[in-house]
Amino acid sequence: MTLSTTSSPVNYGAVPDETGRFGPYGGKYVPETLMPALEELEEAYLNARVDQAFMQELAHLQHTYVGRPTPLTYARRLSEELGGAQIYLKREDLAHSGAHKINNALGQALLMKRKMGKSRIVAETGAGQHGVATATACALLGIGCIVYMGTVDMERQKPNVFRMQLLGAEVRSVDSGSRTLKDAINEAIRDWVTNVETTHYLLGSALGPHPYPAMVRDFQSVIGREAHGQMQDPAEGGPGRLPDAIVACVGGGSNAIGIFHPFLEEESVRLIGVEAGGHGIEDGAHAARFADPERGRLGVLQGTKSYVLQDADGQIALTHSISAGLDYASVGPEHAWLRDVGRSEYTYCTDTQTLAGFKALCELEGIIPALESAHAVGYVLELAPQMAKDQVILINLSGRGDKDLGTVMQTIGGVS
Amino acid sequence: MNGVDRIDQVFRDLKKSGGAAFMPYHAMGYPTREESLEVVAALAEAGADIIEFGIPHSDPLADGPTIQTATYSALVGGTTVADCLQMSRELRDRGVSTPFCAMSYYNPVLAFGEEQFVEAAADAGIDGLIVPDLPPGESEMLEPACREAGLATVYMLAPTSTEERIKSVARHATGFIYLVSVTGITGARDELPPGLPAFVERVRRHTDLPLAVGFGISTGKQAARVADIAEGVIVGSALVKAAGSEEGLDAVRSLAERLATGSHRTQDEPD
Numbered sequence: 001m002t003l004s005t006t007s008s009p010v011n012y013g014a015v016p017d018e019t020g021r022f023g024p025y026g027g028k029y030v031p032e033t034l035m036p037a038l039e040e041l042e043e044a045y046l047n048a049r050v051d052q053a054f055m056q057e058l059a060h061l062q063h064t065y066v067g068r069p070t071p072l073t074y075a076r077r078l079s080e081e082l083g084g085a086q087i088y089l090k091r092e093d094l095a096h097s098g099a100h101k102i103n104n105a106l107g108q109a110l111l112m113k114r115k116m117g118k119s120r121i122v123a124e125t126g127a128g129q130h131g132v133a134t135a136t137a138c139a140l141l142g143i144g145c146i147v148y149m150g151t152v153d154m155e156r157q158k159p160n161v162f163r164m165q166l167l168g169a170e171v172r173s174v175d176s177g178s179r180t181l182k183d184a185i186n187e188a189i190r191d192w193v194t195n196v197e198t199t200h201y202l203l204g205s206a207l208g209p210h211p212y213p214a215m216v217r218d219f220q221s222v223i224g225r226e227a228h229g230q231m232q233d234p235a236e237g238g239p240g241r242l243p244d245a246i247v248a249c250v251g252g253g254s255n256a257i258g259i260f261h262p263f264l265e266e267e268s269v270r271l272i273g274v275e276a277g278g279h280g281i282e283d284g285a286h287a288a289r290f291a292d293p294e295r296g297r298l299g300v301l302q303g304t305k306s307y308v309l310q311d312a313d314g315q316i317a318l319t320h321s322i323s324a325g326l327d328y329a330s331v332g333p334e335h336a337w338l339r340d341v342g343r344s345e346y347t348y349c350t351d352t353q354t355l356a357g358f359k360a361l362c363e364l365e366g367i368i369p370a371l372e373s374a375h376a377v378g379y380v381l382e383l384a385p386q387m388a389k390d391q392v393i394l395i396n397l398s399g400r401g402d403k404d405l406g407t408v409m410q411t412i413g414g415v416s
Numbered sequence: 417m418n419g420v421d422r423i424d425q426v427f428r429d430l431k432k433s434g435g436a437a438f439m440p441y442h443a444m445g446y447p448t449r450e451e452s453l454e455v456v457a458a459l460a461e462a463g464a465d466i467i468e469f470g471i472p473h474s475d476p477l478a479d480g481p482t483i484q485t486a487t488y489s490a491l492v493g494g495t496t497v498a499d500c501l502q503m504s505r506e507l508r509d510r511g512v513s514t515p516f517c518a519m520s521y522y523n524p525v526l527a528f529g530e531e532q533f534v535e536a537a538a539d540a541g542i543d544g545l546i547v548p549d550l551p552p553g554e555s556e557m558l559e560p561a562c563r564e565a566g567l568a569t570v571y572m573l574a575p576t577s578t579e580e581r582i583k584s585v586a587r588h589a590t591g592f593i594y595l596v597s598v599t600g601i602t603g604a605r606d607e608l609p610p611g612l613p614a615f616v617e618r619v620r621r622h623t624d625l626p627l628a629v630g631f632g633i634s635t636g637k638q639a640a641r642v643a644d645i646a647e648g649v650i651v652g653s654a655l656v657k658a659a660g661s662e663e664g665l666d667a668v669r670s671l672a673e674r675l676a677t678g679s680h681r682t683q684d685e686p687d
Binding site for chain 2: 027028033176190300301
């Protein structure tokens with residue numbers, strides 16, 4: 001037994017432990033039918049991680065198909081306008097299929113194809129970005145694909161529904177519960193339970209039962225690894241130094257953990273996650289798990305223990321966000337742990353602030369961001385002016401906003 | 417006698433008569449609070465040996481459409497965890513003595529406080545606990561609390577379960593083991609899966625606990641077939657559907673009697 005001392009540094013590489021825990025968070029809270037599938041997945045993943053041929057094939061596809069590395073862009077006009085820290089954007093919006101989601105979708109689809117004896121993939125989607133990424137990876141690798149999507153989300157993300165269908169996926173509507181991401185996950189899990197012998201569940205965020213949070217983090221960490229090098233290399237457009245702060249939106253938290261993880265040991269870098277503040281915390285219509293002291297509590301949802309928005313009776317709360325991709329009642333367990341140990345911090349951005357960020361990036365940088373990513377930008381509108389001009393902020397621009405034009409037109413009044 | 421003893425007694429008595437336990441499920445608060453109390457009383461009267469007392473949850477990921485709809489409706493009607501326990505107490509006061517196993521997803525139990533929940537449940541006359549999303553390994557808090565209070569900890573096994581998982585469940589379970597007949601979610605099905613007898617035998621090699629089979633059973637005939645190979649027959653969706661039908665309680669009574677007859681094997685050719 002080792003004695004812990006208050007000064008001992010946190011070992012970020014030691015999570016999750018072999019039971020899938022990040023401190024008190026994580027774990028495997030699933031019906032027994034799925035336990036063997038989780039064990040099989042973990043074995044396949046651990047095997048692939050040390051298999052050079054697999055990792056080379058994945059790297060090759062990331063380069064030749066996804067278009068990685070994605071560029072780093074200096075947001076000159078936005079930085080000047082805000083008058084504080086210099087702002088850089090990690091351009092996951094330029095990854096093939098329009099968001100960081102492809103990093104994980106391609107990783108898991110390839111894992112199934114090369115390491116598991118299964119033939120069919122099911123996935124859930126909120127904003128549609130993960131569904132599109134999964135449909136894309138399945139088309140590329142020749143795998144049958146079914147995507148579950150809440151009817152509310154299908155309505156607000158119509159172009160992505162059609163994209164998935166064009167890519168050969170079957171989109172199944174989910175009309176239970178709140179008819180959004182959470183309910184799509186329930187339905188995908190029910191399909192998985194029923195067809196587990198032939199089917200892999202391609203979960204889209206750093207959520208769910210072990211090994212998903214760790215596996216999705218690892219597939220997404222390519223974002224942070226690239227950014228770590230690019231920031232220090234002026235030839236890659238970087239400022240020649242590490243950032244003072246990294247800002248990323250957090251729904252389940254896969255783009256955030258992907259960019260945070262390779263910077264965990266860099267203690268000078270603040271890591272800031274931005275949750276969906278919706279109509280504001282007091283209003284109750286939001287998806288800010290860490291910001292709502294009344295309803296955001298330790299809980300278990302869909303296989304993992306984390307912070308969950310819930311009522312006093314443990315029933316999962318209905319959430320709201322202008323962005324379907326952040327509209328979820330729980331958050332990845334590693335974020336909950338990083339927050340506890342004081343490594344990362346979390347704030348929120350309301351729908352209104354988000355739209356301000358969205359417009360600023362459109363008008364000042366010529367980039368239409370996804371509404372999810374616009375939460376990070378919206379918060380930076382506040383943060384940057386509080387920082388000095390020689391300081392640096394890196395935003396993970398996790399996706400592009402084409403899919404959101406309908407929502408934005410409705411909200412700000414359309415084309416004048 | 418504590419909860420585990422009462423459940424053990426049920427299986428001991430049935431062993432003598434040669435039948436299997438009839439173990440119906442009901443979603444408490446459905447169709448209404450009062451009606452759900454009537455349903456449970458009717459199930460007991462129709463010959464139920466153990467009743468699964470369903471506590472509704474907003475995200476029932478192991479349940480099919482029938483139970484999803486019923487539990488959602490119960491929640492909309494204002495059913496709470498505390499009130500479910502109160503309903504158990506009221507049924508005990510009415511003289512219903514059939515052992516109850518509370519069936520709840522994990523989060524409502526966690527929100528209630530695990531030890532507090534177990535204590536309150538035992539106090540309300542609950543005899544055992546089934547938490548479908550809490551496999552052994554994740555129940556390090558709940559299990560000792562149940563031991564302390566004398567509640568049975570019932571775990572599930574599925575056709576996909578490996579020998580390792582079967583051994584682990586056999587070590588942790590008390591009362592009985594719940595065998596999920598199919599790889600899938602709850603809901604009535606026309607046929608029993610062909611692999612069921614082999615699955616039951618595979619589990620039996622590792623335990624002396626009674627084995628109860630659930631998921632997909634809806635007729636007296638199916639119940640009788642399950643009773644040939646297992647010690648318990650669990651029926652949920654078919655009865656919940658009956659409770660929500662126009663005939664309501666009458667439909668529940670008539671189906672429950674047929675299922676009890678099949679489970680108890682008191683008739684050669686049940687419907």
